[in-house]
Amino acid sequence: MATVSIRAVRKAFGSHEVLHGVDVEVADGEFVILVGPSGCGKSTLLRMIAGLENITRGDIAIGDRVVNNVAPKERDIAMVFQNYALYPHMTVRDNMAFSLLLAKAPKQVIDEKVGRAASILGLTPYLDRYPRQLSGGQRQRVAMGRAIVRDPQVFLFDEPLSNLDAKLRVAMRAEIKDLHQRLGTTTVYVTHDQIEAMTMADKIVVMNSGNVEQIGAPLELYDRPANLFVAGFIGSPAMNFVRGRIEGGSLRSGSVSFPLPPGAPAGHTGDVIYGIRPEHLRLDPQGIAASIVVVEPTGSETQVIMKFGDATMLGETRPVGAFRERIADTPGATLHVSPDTSLVHLFDEATGARLN
Amino acid sequence: MDASTWKPSRAEPSWLARLFDYKPFLIFICLLPAIGLLLAFLTYPLGLGIYLAFTDTEIGGNGEWVGLENFISLLDDRIFITSVWNTLFYTFTATVLKFALGLWLALLLNHHIPFKSFLRAIILLPYITPTVLSAIAFWWIYDPQFSIISYVLVDRLHILDHYIDFLGTPWAARWSLIVANVWRGIPFVAITLLAGLQTISPSLYEAALLDGASPWQSFRHITSPLLMPILAIVMTFSVLFTFTDFQLVYAITRGGPINSTHLMATLAFQRGIPGAQLGEGAAIAVAMIPFLVFATLFSYYALGRRKWQQGSDND
Numbered sequence A: 001m002a003t004v005s006i007r008a009v010r011k012a013f014g015s016h017e018v019l020h021g022v023d024v025e026v027a028d029g030e031f032v033i034l035v036g037p038s039g040c041g042k043s044t045l046l047r048m049i050a051g052l053e054n055i056t057r058g059d060i061a062i063g064d065r066v067v068n069n070v071a072p073k074e075r076d077i078a079m080v081f082q083n084y085a086l087y088p089h090m091t092v093r094d095n096m097a098f099s100l101l102l103a104k105a106p107k108q109v110i111d112e113k114v115g116r117a118a119s120i121l122g123l124t125p126y127l128d129r130y131p132r133q134l135s136g137g138q139r140q141r142v143a144m145g146r147a148i149v150r151d152p153q154v155f156l157f158d159e160p161l162s163n164l165d166a167k168l169r170v171a172m173r174a175e176i177k178d179l180h181q182r183l184g185t186t187t188v189y190v191t192h193d194q195i196e197a198m199t200m201a202d203k204i205v206v207m208n209s210g211n212v213e214q215i216g217a218p219l220e221l222y223d224r225p226a227n228l229f230v231a232g233f234i235g236s237p238a239m240n241f242v243r244g245r246i247e248g249g250s251l252r253s254g255s256v257s258f259p260l261p262p263g264a265p266a267g268h269t270g271d272v273i274y275g276i277r278p279e280h281l282r283l284d285p286q287g288i289a290a291s292i293v294v295v296e297p298t299g300s301e302t303q304v305i306m307k308f309g310d311a312t313m314l315g316e317t318r319p320v321g322a323f324r325e326r327i328a329d330t331p332g333a334t335l336h337v338s339p340d341t342s343l344v345h346l347f348d349e350a351t352g353a354r355l356n
Numbered sequence B: 001m002d003a004s005t006w007k008p009s010r011a012e013p014s015w016l017a018r019l020f021d022y023k024p025f026l027i028f029i030c031l032l033p034a035i036g037l038l039l040a041f042l043t044y045p046l047g048l049g050i051y052l053a054f055t056d057t058e059i060g061g062n063g064e065w066v067g068l069e070n071f072i073s074l075l076d077d078r079i080f081i082t083s084v085w086n087t088l089f090y091t092f093t094a095t096v097l098k099f100a101l102g103l104w105l106a107l108l109l110n111h112h113i114p115f116k117s118f119l120r121a122i123i124l125l126p127y128i129t130p131t132v133l134s135a136i137a138f139w140w141i142y143d144p145q146f147s148i149i150s151y152v153l154v155d156r157l158h159i160l161d162h163y164i165d166f167l168g169t170p171w172a173a174r175w176s177l178i179v180a181n182v183w184r185g186i187p188f189v190a191i192t193l194l195a196g197l198q199t200i201s202p203s204l205y206e207a208a209l210l211d212g213a214s215p216w217q218s219f220r221h222i223t224s225p226l227l228m229p230i231l232a233i234v235m236t237f238s239v240l241f242t243f244t245d246f247q248l249v250y251a252i253t254r255g256g257p258i259n260s261t262h263l264m265a266t267l268a269f270q271r272g273i274p275g276a277q278l279g280e281g282a283a284i285a286v287a288m289i290p291f292l293v294f295a296t297l298f299s300y301y302a303l304g305r306r307k308w309q310q311g312s313d314n315d
């Protein structure tokens, strides 16, 4: 097992720079998830750790060794590809055994390692099948088996669950996390799905167009997003953003006033984004009046899409509330809600930086 | 009749409608045009050729049925035996060379090299040039007095002190023909194999790289097994085309010197048309059939889907 250090790493394809100086430290045995919208450079960073892309600037170290000029096979990493990259002409057994075969491992060792990986992943009955004869979830497991058999220092996963249907994805999520807890191997995992990141990671690295926006434990990012991007990216349903100005101890947007959180910069001038998560709004007869647009009961809670009078929102969004209560009111009716002020986030609109 | 008692009436279909609903009849009707074309343009000439092979027909005369006489006389026909041997040698050597060079070219073109699309276009040139035209060009290249190769080697580079007689002796002529055939056949092999290479997902090579494969091991364990299905098809076609080659040989050597470069196809034509012995020419052509059937059977088994190709491809 090993640590992974990514220090001031830049990547350019020709003259087009896609990573603008990324620093990430992965501790020994840690499960780190790189998350961000499509095209932000997650796969590129992962492929640089693997050695499939060269490093334009900066250093990547695995353990104590800087691997910038180390060949992929010498890095002692194993990668699970998004499309699994199973060798179609080899059986499940041969797919898993391929790396050992190339390393000239004795047959006995190969059989033992493949057998063990297959039993961990429940693949034993399928060892003599070809990839085409397997379901998506089974292929996914074979790809992981191929990585496990190598017993590497670091596992790399590139969106391994994105080709599975929703239900299977949830099941595999738990399986991968369980696997990590059993094997304890340092893991770097790429996904664009923030729920995957929140549920699986020890540490999340939020990326956006080639930059790291914030690094932290899942709940740290949820509780104290460092900027507008992270605030909007983490959490589902997404945080509501009201645009306004701080005036006389509250935030005014149009003619609506929102209560400020403790520690708000009272003297801040300029446009402020007032962020409140749907689940941090509660029904309160003394609260802000909101007219109901759509009511979406899910059983455990009720989501309500609303409108706060003439308050303006960031972008084309509508405020959403998620309430434990069941709501019988119909669209058009008025609801009174108030935010939990200790859980309100303020951001500077111009820079996106956190203000409280 | 009021609305509540009305029922839609179902008229009994006419016999014609029922006939057209009858599946075997429909299949027969739909296949008829294709079968007709095949009969007219394939079966008839083939049948006539086979029939002629058992007669002593000459041009301008009606032949008599002579049974196997043509074939028996071919068995101790020196020139025929040579032509069979030439055809096998020509096919084997040219195919090996075409595949070695074609695969090499395809592998090169599958990498990121400068001027890739330009090179791909260039590679197709020999294939789109009419065969007779390229044959004439080779004839000129191989000319004993005006050969550009001799000119360069003797007059420019002074490596040799005499002009090469490419087509004057049997072995030189055979190799010259093989070179011309390889030149002409490489594009087909290279382009089809390149198409095959491009169906192999790059992530397989990346996975192999991480699994510790050297470039040679990647080729041996990934490229070659995945290319094998298409390679078998291309190989079969290439063998069929080379085996039945006529134009190049006829245009460059006409079977000479002293009938030493005849292929079965050129000899059949030589005997049948200029030689006017239609029956004998047809017999030589018919003698090619067993070889071609063998090649086709080979392709039938090579074309069969391998076990790993069965099943669904979707993720």
Ligand SMILES: Nc1ncnc2c1ncn2[C@@H]1O[C@H](COP(=O)(O)OP(=O)(O)O)[C@@H](O)[C@H]1O
Binding pocket: A013, A018, A036, A037, A038, A039, A040, A041, A042, A043, A044, A045
């Ligand atoms: N081989 C390449 N050549 C040029 N640009 C590339 C290449 N690979 C990726 N890119 C660009 O780099 C950016 C990041 O890509 P990628 O790392 O795949 O994003 P992600 O995995 O986060 O969706 C994208 O803008 C993509 O177009």
Ligand SMILES: [Mg+2]
Binding pocket: A042, A043, A044, A159
């Ligand atoms: Mg990606």
